[in-house]
Ligand code: SF4
């Protein structure tokens with residue numbers, strides 16, 4: 001859409017959604033396109049990126065507005081709004097996926113998706129009115145009878161802030177702080193007491209879940225016609241001043257780390273996202289993307305000993321107790337290790353949400369997540385139903 | 387824009403990037419620590435007899451694992467501590483005057499037939515120490531239950547004398563209790579008089595039977611540190627007590643006497659050979675208690691605990707299957 005040398009404005013569309021599950025991208029700054037090329041992003045996916053040299057002077061309050069639209073879903077599509085919890089699923093698609101099935105409950109998820117991260121907490125404390133407004137917009141768009149903002153009991157300030165700005169049609173529900181409370185299926189169970197059937201979307205039980213950051217972005221898109229050009233990113237671990245930043249999409253990771261005071265120890269791994277499910281960063285020049293909820297700088301001392309597939313399973317059952325999906329990770333691991341793709345099926349590996357709980361408690365450091373991912377890949381390629 | 391934490395290469399790995407602190411060797415250490423009081427107390431009271439047995443069992447167990455791995459060209463595993471634990475547990479099930487060569491055979495059988503032949507740690511169906519114990523018990527029945535010392539290696543050290551009780555062994559005493567119970571509905575002796583010696587200083591059974599109190603202490607340490615699941619000993623001891631009471635026997639005596647407590651806290655709770663689900667573990671414990679008491683009162687007698695746990699070990703795959711959890715979002719059990 002743009003080429004080297006083009007002048008771009010903050011909010012200007014620079015990348016258009018292609019395919020059903022993708023989203024528009026807008027320039028976060030006023031500047032000049034320095035190059036358009038392909039790189040591997042944090043996720044490992046090869047993508048075309050637009051490098052922009054920002055102007056020295058920026059007007060953060062102005063931006064190119066997205067076109068006015070009747071439909072909320074269309075507004076979100078144009079604004080490039082995606083889930084900011086980490087999965088970066090396009091919000092308009094999520095809204096559509098519920099069509100046909102009546103949605104009775106909208107849950108705005110303020111349960112931090114990972115330990116170490118505090119970006120959701122910060123969003124609720126700084127922008128409670130935008131979170132509440134976003135929740136109500138989603139409620140109105142889906143016709144839901146119940147609109148819930150859920151957060152954990154370790155965030156009293158966020159709770160107070162929300163209560164101050166809440167409306168009678170929005171419920172604030174405080175849940176037990178316990179990973180993975182923020183995982184969609186666990187959250188829905190906590191709120192409506194119903195399990196999302198395996199292989200189905202939350203809409204199948206009449207629920208739509210959005211992250212608090214997404215709710216705030218939805219408010220901006222609908223009320224101000226502002227596209228998604230920035231997000232809150234937690235930068236923590238061994239950095240000078242761990243903090244939450246309102247970071248422009250596309251900011252180099254190295255820049256955010258430097259803003260947080262740089263490293264204070266011999267950091268050996270940087271994680272994009274949280275420590276349970278995040279990705280190790282290979283290159284600090286990579287940009288923050290819409291799904292980057294946090295950057296965590298860890299030293300060797302923080303990191304667990306390496307996992308090893310030759311380690312025996314001593315059947316201690318810790319992984320079974322830890323699994324929020326009530327799976328038997330050890331059994332999936334053993335069958336995956338010997339490539340027994342028939343025998344593995346009764347342990348339904350496709351129900352795994354890859355939360356990481358099982359592997360973190362394994363005393364012999366078996367690579368459970370890698371084995372489970374492998375099993376999922378093989379079963380999906382064989383067309384086994386989730 | 388390319389600020390400070392500049393270019394360098396990073397070590398990558400897949401998530402999760404954090405872990406709990408409980409490692410395999412730490413678990414082994416806590417179990418060993420929990421067994422330490424009873425082991426030390428056995429050594430204090432039985433002297434060189436106990437020391438010899440402990441060394442014979444541990445060295446033969448660890449040695450045969452090292453040798454097996456060496457011959458099979460497998461990586462060494464003795465540092466995981468499990469062979470050491472197996473040797474220690476085996477020693478605790480043997481009466482003090484067991485000839486050392488029998489103990490050594492027990493240690494070798496425990497590791498080779500009890501564990502390595504299945505593929506090593508994690509793959510064995512039966513508790514290795516009990517496999518060794520069962521082998522020894524079948525092969526040299528008289529030696530274990532009657533405390534005869536072939537060759538008289540340790541003659542002259544009368545370990546049963548200091549108690550001041552009759553010279554029968556703990557195991558034999560249980561046999562008398564069972565036989566009398568079956569025959570006349572009453573004991574040949576007053577079981578309540580044996581509570582105190584069984585709890586604190588009992589020289590008439592195996593090394594591990596020296597003190598029920600110390601076994602209970604060790605068991606509670608394991609439960610408190612969450613190393614073992616309380617459901618196994620609770621099911622085991624609970625069932626044993628209720629059942630012996632139902633049969634008109636003295637429940638306290640039956641829980642304290644013989645190998646039951648060592649079995650309930652330290653043998654039946656072995657991770658590898660016990661069920662993976664909570665309900666499964668409770669049922670497994672109950673099954674052990676049931677078989678143990680029935681075998682004691684109406685069966686062959688002395689090795690009731692060994693047979694009870696080994697039998698239930700064999701049922702673990704079935705228990706796991708029947709108690710498999712219903713995975714989130716599914717209607718039926720999965721597994
Ligand atoms: S990652 Fe492990 S604990 Fe989490 S859902 Fe999957 S199997 Fe269960």
Ligand code: SF4
Pocket residue numbers: 312313314315316317318319320329330333358361362363364365366368
């Ligand atoms: S936590 Fe590890 S050792 Fe324990 S049962 Fe699970 S896979 Fe096996």
